[in-house]
Amino acid sequence: MDTKALRQKILDLAIHGKLVPQDPNDEPASVLLERIKAEKERLIKEGKIKRSKKSAKTSDTPHYPYLLPEGWEWCKLEDIVSFGGGKTPSMDNKEYWDNGSHLWVTSKDMKYSHITNSLMKITDKALEVMTTYKKGTLLVVTRSGILRHTLPLSILEKPATVNQDLKTISPHLLELSEYLYVVIKANEQFILKEYHKDGTTVDSIDFDKFKCLPIPLAPIAEQRRIIVETKHWFALIDQIEQGKTDLQAVIKQTKSKILDLAMHGKLVPQDPNDKPAFELLKRINPDFTPCDNGHSEKLPQNWVWVKGKNIFFPMKSTKPKNNEFQYIDIDSIDNKQQIINEIKTIKTPNAPSRASRYTQKNDVIFSMVRPYLRNIAKVVTNNCIASTGFYVCSAIPQILNSNYCYYLMVSDYVVNGLNQFMKGDNSPSINKGHIDEWLFPLPPLTEQQRIVQKIEELFSVLDNVQNALEV
Secondary structure, rough: OOOHHHHHHHHHHOOOOOOOOOOOOOOOOOHHHHHHHHHHHHHHHHHOOOOOOOOOOOOOOOOOOOOOOOOOEEEEEHHHHHEEEEEOOOOOOOOOOOOOOOEEOOOOHOOEEEOOOOOOOEEEOOOOOOEOOOOEEEEEEEEEEHHHHOOOOEEEEEOEEEOEEEEEEEEEHHHHHHHHHHHHHHOOHHHHHEEEEEOOOOEOOOHHHHHHOOOEEOOOOHHHHHHHHHHHHHHHHHHHHHHHHHHHHHHHHHHHHHHHHHHHOOEEEEEOOOOHHHHHHHOOOOOOOOOOOOOOOOOOOEEEEEEEHHHOOOOOOOOOOOOOEEEEEEEHHOOOEEEOOEEEEEEEEEEOOEEEEEEEEEOEEEEEOOHHHHHHHEOOOOOEEEEOOOEEEEOOOOOOOHHHHHHHHHHHHHHHHHOOOOOOOOOOOOOOOHHHHOOOEEOOOHHHHHHHHHHHHHHHHHHHHHHHHHH
């Protein structure tokens, strides 16, 4: 179920007057507009707001997008609210920040429909140079990269100040706040497309255009019914989304458990006729000595503990040779799916110094920088050069199946085990020696093939469930 589309459908029905029935006994929106106008004049007279100039973007004969139900009225956003903004008190002045208790809202706080707290707070001293906005004020992000796809919008649940990336929308009648939230959210994609300000370094909204957003104003009684119904539907959608999130977590945990069973020899039955892994290793290296003496965990029959340096070919260095080359950097990896998301094509003169790891198809690359992020993937093509930030696991085919190698390297046993060796503050890392010396559980080659087949069979079922959740 596409819950995002479902939310948009609810909002669309709300602003078209189709979410709740109309009541002919409701006070019409035309009367509401007169009350808003009177309140605006009162606020101007008391000096609480300034009389706004007619926006340069407005027209004397505005075009409204659709017909409204009886009792509704079209107006512009600027007709029923006042606008404001904010700034950042000097970060160098400790008197503005130390032990601050007043909310200072930035785009980082705009993750929820209602704001009750802020990551940073200012002091009484800073409050003297700021504008405080009351509960019920709407906040909208008008300058941020997030505006490429999302218009963050929130309602203040307590008084707050804001920074320069936000604009405030203060309804002349505060009881309009929740309804205006619905209307603006319903128009989110229209605003992002039509009001996007071109020619700026950072994505931003043309606020003069935004001020003229057409508002389908429902009677105040119907607004209240719309808000109740919208919240009811959104609560149900929240439950669906939480169920999806919970199920996705279960799928992730199940995959991890499958790999855990595989690495402990419990996913498929052993076959006593399989050629023992130890014998395969002795064929490659007659001097091979088992590493399981004293190891705390007993392996199944015909399995053996083996160091990384005994199952992977030694890593090779290489240099770009042609005019351009295919390059795999750490950020080429999709660490959620653990696949290579993008192989970069780079001009050889622009080759980064770290571009020197030789790879071939079916190698597994394991990021030694922040290994807990699980930037691990299988190389799917030849002639790629990888960053020196990777350990290249090139399986010796006589003893290690390349697919088993991949599942081995993404398993919790390997990732969590290697994490303990991380050093460094800014970019905690492990080194080549940690993987060379790590003990890996190695089954017979034929059992590796059965394990891979079983993993892929079970993962396919789980992936089908995952894909169904994302439809």
